[in-house]
Amino acid sequence: MWTLQMYLRLIAIQLRSQMQYRASFWLELISTGLLNGSIFLSLALILERFGNIGGWTLGEIAFLVGMIEMSFGCMDMIFSGFDPDHFSVWMRQGTFDQVMLRPINLFWQVLGSRFLLRRLGRILQGVVIFGMALTMVDIQWTIIKLLYLPVVLISQLITMGALFMMGSTITFWTIQSIEAVNVLTYGGTDMMSYPMHIYPAWLRSFYTYIIPFIFLNYYPALYLFGKPDPLHFPAFAPFLAPLVAAIFLTAALWFWRVGVRHYQGAGS
């Protein structure tokens, strides 16, 4: 309880720090919004021409994109302390030593060390795309589906946050392999922006059995739309999202502890 309070205080002090740079905040908010928005716009123009991708309409793909943009944006805001690009700099500069001198759990301290409010640009853009998608697709909403949607979004957020954590943890050993991790997180979100049955089998297998992103976005969307499953997975496939999140978070926390122990052992 106290740890959580301290986390909130750390976040509060973070936000106050960021308010010192108001101009850069607004600029960045607008520019990330515009950048991501233009990417989606080009996709929309292509779809306009071809009608659909793998049998999915513009509205359905916008639904995928909207979900992932919202959850990734939130993750990027909440887990920005664990952003490997940021954490590796910390590591190089020895800032992590300062964190270890404070009497608070290390995970919560890193989480509380950065809270990028300007990611709101990306989140907002996700909300707009998602809102547009809702007007374009025809979903038979039930209570269960309404309850299920936030579970999916939170599962996406946690799974990608766990990947951020693992990427940062690797920097306890080496800061050379950050790019590899970025391929999984940033590349993964791009992958999840399309219906996954269009991918070649090997790529699909990778995102099913190794990094099971397919259960985070594609299957939930299938379920919400009431579409038949072209890949013929068991009927519980859409409900694996929270399980995937739980497994990834557990693994990430475990790996984090191993990493910290290694850091103390090998030194900087």
Next chain:
Amino acid sequence: MKNVYKLFRVAKRRAGLWGSLQGLVRPEYREVRAVDGVSFTLERGELVGYLGPNGAGKSTTIKMLTGLLVPSGGEVVVNGFVPWRDRARYVARIGAVFGQRTTLWWDLPVIESFELLQPMYRVPRERFRRSLDEFIGLLDMEEFIHTPVRSLSLGQRMRADLCAALLHEPELVFLDEPTIGLDVVAKERIRQFIRHIHRERGVTVLLTTHDLSDVERLCERLMILDHGKLLYDGSLADLNHRFESDWQIVVTFEEPYADISLPGFAPVRQGDLRAVYPFDHRRVASADLIQQLLQRYRIADLEVRRPPLEETIRRIYEERLLLAAPPPARVGM
């Protein structure tokens, strides 16, 4: 701290492109003993100087004592805690300042960083307020307490960091180069503060520094580390007594003397009226020498010169003087 050593595995760098490729695939390591069998005990309420040249292992020792590093061997026990094993509970009871870095929030006014420390260390509000007011006075921080940390001068930042390390009333503080890069006035202010918290609050202080005047002004006890080994552990007075062999007496005579010799001494003339008498103060008391001089000559002025501490310490490093006469072993911590 008992027989502690710390090994670092350092990847060997190999020359050329081929070498660096090899390094990626099959790295080779060599072992470096940063701290090599160091033992010492700090008593409650001591103020101890920890000296050594760059790379001697001072920072590594401090990192092991603050729980940042796990020793490769040996035992570190502070106040009943094994620092790295129970990190969060342990660091709540110690303070640490690493002179080169700040623990404060860069973009915020100093006071906001301080105020976060009260709930973080669970200090009762009134007590915290009292300490803060006291420290603001002692460290003369009134003028910059509402300034963002990034706009502070180095001296101001160091004062703020010292304050932050002590607001939760730790019993033990580690100060790693707290006066580095400061001017004389700023140094003196920091020293006065350290002396104050040591005397008035009974805080135990382990101070690493390059600046020997820090040690001369503050510490009763001194530890000297080089190449990861403890070369000296004892009082400053004892160090002077044992290793300052070359004292001098500079004499100004009232009239020129043809013969200035004194049995057992080899004076050096400096002009008609001045002469320097080097002597080993461990064998000859300066009072005796002065008396002899006064009996023989009419003397206008007389000055006893001791070598500066720098000189003594330099000799200890260079000649590894202390290896021959190890200090009495101290065990446990």
